[in-house]
Amino acid sequence: MPRHFRWGLVCCLTCEWLALGIWVGGLLVLIGAVIPAVFNTFGGQDSGGFFLTRAFEGYNRFVIGALAVLCAGTWYRWWSGNQAVMVSRSEMALLVGMSVIAGVIILWLHPQAASLQAQAFAVKDEVARKAAFEAFFRIHMPVRSLYMVNLVLGILLTGIKAKRLLHRDGALT
Numbered sequence: 001m002p003r004h005f006r007w008g009l010v011c012c013l014t015c016e017w018l019a020l021g022i023w024v025g026g027l028l029v030l031i032g033a034v035i036p037a038v039f040n041t042f043g044g045q046d047s048g049g050f051f052l053t054r055a056f057e058g059y060n061r062f063v064i065g066a067l068a069v070l071c072a073g074t075w076y077r078w079w080s081g082n083q084a085v086m087v088s089r090s091e092m093a094l095l096v097g098m099s100v101i102a103g104v105i106i107l108w109l110h111p112q113a114a115s116l117q118a119q120a121f122a123v124k125d126e127v128a129r130k131a132a133f134e135a136f137f138r139i140h141m142p143v144r145s146l147y148m149v150n151l152v153l154g155i156l157l158t159g160i161k162a163k164r165l166l167h168r169d170g171a172l173t
Contacts, residue, residue, distance in 0.1 A: 015073055016073040019065075019067075022062050024151060030056065053113075053117060063102050067102060091161070109142060109146070
């Protein structure tokens with residue numbers, strides 16, 4: 001294999017691992033550190049809720065970038081035809097599933113939830129506010145669930161890549 005081609009694969013795999021680190025690590029940090037800190041620090045539900053909405057919008061932008069890197073890297077490895085970095089069906093299926101879920105969250109559910117949240121925070125009448133929050137939480141619960149599913153899929157994809165690496169090196173024979 002030519003040297004420049006080998007370096008292309010090294011760069012490709014490095015970028016894929018970084019993208020998975022952003023995907024999984026970013027969500028773990030948001031869930032494990034940011035959300036508890038926000039609700040234990042901010043003065044109220046409104047300001048904390050708006051902050052978290054903005055934080056997840058930022059995370060979603062990183063996910064779009066990570067997804068682009070993962071898709072480009074997967075395509076490059078497939079195009080290379082190199083058996084050492086081949087793309088498995090399970091890897092491809094996980095990447096497609098992660099892409100679909102991220103698309104549903106980013107393009108449909110998150111904007112809808114953010115709009116319902118803003119409406120709920122704007123309402124002053126207690127009865128109307130309760131109804132607005134119920135509408136918000138009907139959308140928010142599936143969004144949270146889909147984020148968790150995508151976290152698990154990202155971890156599984158990381159495991160598949162690690163297993164392939166160990167198999168290739170003979171550590172799991």
